[in-house]
Amino acid sequence: MTRKRAGATAAARWAQCAAKLAAALPAERLHPAVRAWAEASPRRQTWAVAFSGGADSLCLLLLLWAHWPERRTRLRALHFNHRLRGAASRRDEAFCRQVCAALGVKLAVGRWPGVHRGASEAEARAARHAFFAQKAPSALWLGHQQDDIAESVFMRLARGSGTAGLAAPRPVQVMPRGRVHVRPLLPLRKAEVVTALRRSGATWREDASNAGRDFFRNRVRRDVLPAWVKAAERDALAGAARSRDLLEEDDAALEAWLAEVRPLAADRSLDLRRLAGKPRALVRRALHGWLLAQPGPIRISRQAFDALLQDVISGRATRHSMGRNHFAVMGKGRLRLAPARKKARGFHARSN
Numbered sequence: 001m002t003r004k005r006a007g008a009t010a011a012a013r014w015a016q017c018a019a020k021l022a023a024a025l026p027a028e029r030l031h032p033a034v035r036a037w038a039e040a041s042p043r044r045q046t047w048a049v050a051f052s053g054g055a056d057s058l059c060l061l062l063l064l065w066a067h068w069p070e071r072r073t074r075l076r077a078l079h080f081n082h083r084l085r086g087a088a089s090r091r092d093e094a095f096c097r098q099v100c101a102a103l104g105v106k107l108a109v110g111r112w113p114g115v116h117r118g119a120s121e122a123e124a125r126a127a128r129h130a131f132f133a134q135k136a137p138s139a140l141w142l143g144h145q146q147d148d149i150a151e152s153v154f155m156r157l158a159r160g161s162g163t164a165g166l167a168a169p170r171p172v173q174v175m176p177r178g179r180v181h182v183r184p185l186l187p188l189r190k191a192e193v194v195t196a197l198r199r200s201g202a203t204w205r206e207d208a209s210n211a212g213r214d215f216f217r218n219r220v221r222r223d224v225l226p227a228w229v230k231a232a233e234r235d236a237l238a239g240a241a242r243s244r245d246l247l248e249e250d251d252a253a254l255e256a257w258l259a260e261v262r263p264l265a266a267d268r269s270l271d272l273r274r275l276a277g278k279p280r281a282l283v284r285r286a287l288h289g290w291l292l293a294q295p296g297p298i299r300i301s302r303q304a305f306d307a308l309l310q311d312v313i314s315g316r317a318t319r320h321s322m323g324r325n326h327f328a329v330m331g332k333g334r335l336r337l338a339p340a341r342k343k344a345r346g347f348h349a350r351s352n
Helices: 003-024 032-040 055-067 069-074 087-103 121-135 146-158 190-200 216-232 236-261 280-293 302-314
Strands: 047-050 075-081 106-111 139-141 172-174 180-182 318-321 326-331 334-339 348-350
Touching: 003 055, 003 087, 003 190, 032 172, 032 180, 047 055, 047 121, 055 069, 055 075, 055 087, 055 190, 069 075, 075 087, 075 121, 087 106, 106 121, 146 216, 146 236, 216 236, 236 280, 280 302, 302 318, 302 326
Parallel strands: 047 075, 047 139, 075 106, 139 180, 318 348
Antiparallel strands: 172 180, 318 326, 326 334
16 A cells, blocks of 8 residues: 555545544533633634543544644644653653544644653653743644543642632643633543543543553552542542532632732732731632732742731731742731841841
């Protein structure tokens, strides 16, 4: 068989897989917030798809190709080769190239330079998303599905997340500099995705490291979720997805309330008088916003943050050490960040 004929055969096969998959998973099954966003997005906007070659990302790519044919010329696939699994990683990349060539989708490949044996899950994710941010300045589509919601809930509960953290992964998430992350598969269980792909005749890549116990998410997926679903004796995954939706609503309500209170001044100080008598949750959020608004990253421990929060609520004049270079200074109804060399007089000082 000539290369040209082989290419035409592959194109026909993958187009057929996409059509069958779209029939099994019509657009109405995708998250409504994502559908609304997609219909409102500019026609010339490039849609980038994070494409690992696994079941979830393959399902996403095929559904976008099938459900939005008018967008195919503006569709881009992004594959990041972590180079952590030797030949298997190279085969993942080759598979992604074959699928994209068959569909006529442009593919950008990034590779993690250097040797990263024993890299943590967070390090690998940071490297991957740095590549995505470079190649997808406008919109990035991600293949998270309903099982990922439950996994994220357990992981974030372990580190004490609030509503903003527990509302992840969000169907439409506005990132810094205006980039948008969209996740249309959140209403679908992993089992539904796999079943639909098999019936469509599609093949995909399996990452053997997902079956290991090295990463926290893998341990939650293998050990926690099955036991939890069995103990619940109900559709626990759907319950977790609904809780995520409700938490996102609550988080949006707190953000809207904070926007009405407007405690952050143009000079980056926090007007404590505007927060007087407000619920602790709103003051906490305002304090987080104040920290993020400061020039340069300000990193403090959770205990230091809670101590600062308590003094902000009490409104007393004080100052807190914010690392080696700054103090948080409260006085005259304001919270300000001051260089460490400037010592405020008459204030009670805390060292955190």
